[in-house]
Amino acid sequence: MPSTSSLQSHLTVLETSASLFSSKPVFKLAVKSQANDTADTWTPISYKAFHSxxxxxxxxxxxxxxxxxxxxxxxxGLWLAGMDYSDVVNIYGISRAGYVPQLFSLRLPNPTVVYELLERAKAKAIVVERSLKEVASNPPVPLLIAASIADLDSSAKDTLPAFPTPKSKHDPLFVFHTSGSTSGSPKLVPCSAEWVDSIVFKSGECSIPKDSQRQDVTSWMGSVCHIAQSTMFIGSMQHGGCTIRPTTIQFSSNELGDMIKRCGLNRLHQFASFLSTHLRRARDDPKLLSLFQSLDCVLYSGLPLPKDEEEFALSKGINVVNLFGSTEVSAMLISQGGSGPSARWLRPLKGVKYGFFPIASSTQSEAVHVSANSQLHELVILSDSPDCPDTSLRSKTDGHFHTGDLFQEMQPGLYLARGRDDDWIKSLNSLRCDTKAIEDNLRATCSDLVAECIVVGTGRPSPALFIEPLTKMDDEKLKKEIIRRTRQFHARRYLHEQITSEEFIVVVAPKTLPRTATKGNIRRKAVEEEYKALLDEMFDME
Structure with missing residues (x-):
């Protein structure tokens, strides 16, 4: 086992990189144009300036x-958007001062839930974005407003605390939260010094430059209050890379072109839902296709990329790489890249100890499509793997962390993702949503109104509810009544888990939703496929 002095963290990476790459830009920040959907300019921030x-x-x-x-x-606690340079500076600064950041993004809008999570983590204070000052009333701990970069100058002569070194590999360095709610709120994801050390190692492997003589330039994926962007930033820093903060995470293809041509972007990091939009446009836009082909790596995560889009990209020589991960473990598996069928197959990252446990066919999700003679395996993070989550998240039966993600072994050590064995789906931002919890709440509160229901929304900004009514009530009146009865339940959930408007409820005739032939259960994936056009229109998606 490594001694605590040898454990790496986001702070040790910054210390080393600020020394090695002092004058290189660590960030390029978009200054939004007033005239169009791209940036007017991109402001560079050097490693030296960021460290300072x-x-x-x-x-x-x-x-x-x-x-x-x-x-x-x-x-x-830090309750921030997580999309600005100042957010990174606040998080890293609080950590550098020797505190343990507990990170909340604005996607969790309910202060009551935030306060409950603060108390569970035994937090002693909370720092909030200025826009939340009025929302965050009566917190259980002292409240402070997040500092702007200008605010920090006032402390130039104040004491710099000693560099924090964990006394034990079990010491917490961060507290994240699961991206979906369970029993009314997310779960705490405590991150120990040993766990963060493994993240440094894994993120470094994911970010190895193709050309060590050139600075890699990557794209900002999402909020630094979530694990994906936090991990990829640590990986980029290790190799002296630069991260571009775009005008918006769902940036346009025009802005993508600008980032490549004006900022030197050579590694595109995006969630699959956003990447799909660019790839669809590249089919009919030779210039955009050419820009894609010039990139060293197009790395996506969160959701699977639609098979036809991935095959199009690979057939055109675009180096598409799938990084498979979760909040609890961070990056776990990475695809081969290159070309041919094996380009999509995943392998575990180095230095980890994973099991692929066979599952009984009766537990296979209806969303999984494999041949009858194919054995599915659940990915399990073994208890002695350095990235195994906190014991509070592990199985009480065997001590391991069961991901619930299913895989088919294509060749020894190479796997293809085959969905999940539960009722969770992933939203547009690749955050999780427990559909069964929504359905169970509806059945409990509206049993006199609804005969059957199903929640769908894979790759959508929020879930949609399909119902077969039990009553002759007018459809619009029925929707309003459902919203009224379930409002309190949804108020406690992340934004991407909420159904708070009638426009996201679809009423269909009884017994018309697609069902399984044996048990008669409504088939979630089949509903999504059958009503795709309606869902596209509902969410105004291409």
């Missing part, structure tokens, strides 16, 4: 948190 800002942030937060009686080692 993080140390200023550490001085600032050590002073202000100490004044509130919050001692180093305490958990401090």
């Amino acid at each position: 800002d993080v140390e200023l942030s550490a001085r600032y937060w050590f002073k202000h948190l100490s004044a509130k009686g919050v001692s180093p080692g305490s958990v401090v």
